[in-house]
Amino acid sequence: MKALLYESSQNLRFCEQPNSIADNDNTLIDVNAVGICGSDMHAYLGHDERRPPPLILGHEAAGMLPSGARVTVNPLVVCETCDYCRAGRSNLCLQRQIISMPPRAGAFAEQLAIPPQNIVPLPNSLSLQQGSLAEPLACGHHTAGLGVVHSRRSLAECQTAVLGGGAIGLASALSLTARGAKEVWIADNNPRRRKALEKTGNFHIVTPEALPTAMDVVIDAVGHEQTRRQASTITAPGGVVVHIGLASADGGFDMRRLTLQEIVLVGSYTYTMTEFKETVEWMGKGKLGALDWFETRPLSDGARAFADLLAGNVAAPKIVLIP
Template sequence: MKALVYEGPEQLSLRDAPDPVLTEDQHLVKVVAVGICGSDMHAYLGHDERRPAPLILGHEAAGVIVGGPRDGERVTLNPLVTCGICEACLTGRDNLCPERMIISMPPREGAFAQYVVMRAENLITVPGHVSLEKAALAEPIACGWHAVRLAKERLGAGSHTALVLGGGAIGLGAALSLVAQGVHDITMVEPNEGRREYLTDKCRQHAIAPDDLTSDMMFDIVIDGVGYAKTRATASAHAKPGGVIAHIGLGEATGGLDVRRMTLQEITFIGTYTYTAQDFRDTAQAIFDGRLGPLDWVETRALADGPAAFADIRAGHVAAPKIILHP
């Protein structure tokens, strides 16, 4: 099969790769749409030791099952594979499974390829009225869905305000998830002017520049979809007393939090990693039901154009929150 292979920092090539090996508990999926994630960008830049070269990246995918009893079924992929028998898995917190693996990390190749294999329980059937490009957004949006659910559980009932840091697919997915879960007063912060205009004009979000976030603007929920020291500093400065910071981004490992203020003001910090299987199913159903909006904020390119797509994202030339590749 053809695959887009990460070969070293800022080096990608489309080349022949071995076909995936199918086992009894797996299905072969022909990949139709696969998104470029921030974690793919981290690997591309050589910043993720968990993804060493050479490796097929990509984990935000949807496609069609080939062969077997479900041949021809359109599916979206939950790329997080867990053991199913540990305490975390048995209590519905399978994203914390100590054996968890996500495709695009060794030993599991990713979905920037013509084919990928997945277990049956990781495949969600996509109804005919939903495009596979939209279905591929289930994975990045599920990260925000999970973060919003945890934040709302901490705060309890009430009318809440929210600040979302970062206007990529993770941040936008979090904003859409906030609305779907009953939070409507949302401000997004995005430094890139082109993307900020796109969020405002195309996605109908209230998106502002970092300099427009004044010191008196405080929020019940702050979602950091970036994860740098600077954004963590912003999060801890703008969470209301008793508020919640839901931290999704993995930009850099340390720095930024004002722990003293968070302690004195009883601000809860929640680190959020991926999503549970139920969060993924709930997100997919919200896409199918139209509760996350038209989801028309993607740019599509051929898999062969993947190297240029990564370079354009790296240079800040992409206004759309998500590029989806077509193998």
């Protein structure tokens, strides 16, 4: 099969690779659409020691089963037997794996082997390309859900802000809206991205400097020192900061203000299968907007897509590669 192989830092090659193999635990799907994630970019830059080259990256896939059924893929493979899995928090599974991280190959390829329990049928109202958005949307849905769980105020009374207008930030904002947040602000530095975000939903799109303070729920979908500093500053007393961005490991939080104002700080990682399926259901019903905020490129041109993303030359919050 053809695949986009990550060979070394900032080096991707579209080439022939051994076929993916179906076995007792894995079903084969033909990949029709696969999104580029910030974590793929992180690996491409050589910054993710969990993803050593040579490796096929990519975990946001939709495609077809041998039967012709249209499906999307939950890339998080869990054991279903540990305490976390049994308590309904499978995203914290002690043996969790994700495709695109050894021992599992990723989806920047013509075919993908994946456990059948990770396959979710796609509603007829969604294209396969839209289906590949299920993974980032599920991340945002889980993140917004943590904001709801940890907030003392009902979301209908909440001013909410999302730092970073990439796919995860937008997905979080869409879920906040669908869950009934009073107001949703999205801040992003990139003017082209702000313009692209204008049509995605009923949001206030602003530069980071223009964000108001006294936000009840703040989602940091960047995870830089500056965004953590800003989250510390703009969150209302007793409010919630949900942190999902992974740009840098530490620095930025004003722990003194978080302490004195009893601000709740919670990390967010992926989603449970229940949340993933709910996301696909909400996508199908149109509750998460028009789902038209991506651009497509051929998988064979994947190397250029990464270079363009790195250079900041992409306005759309998501590039979807087509094998």
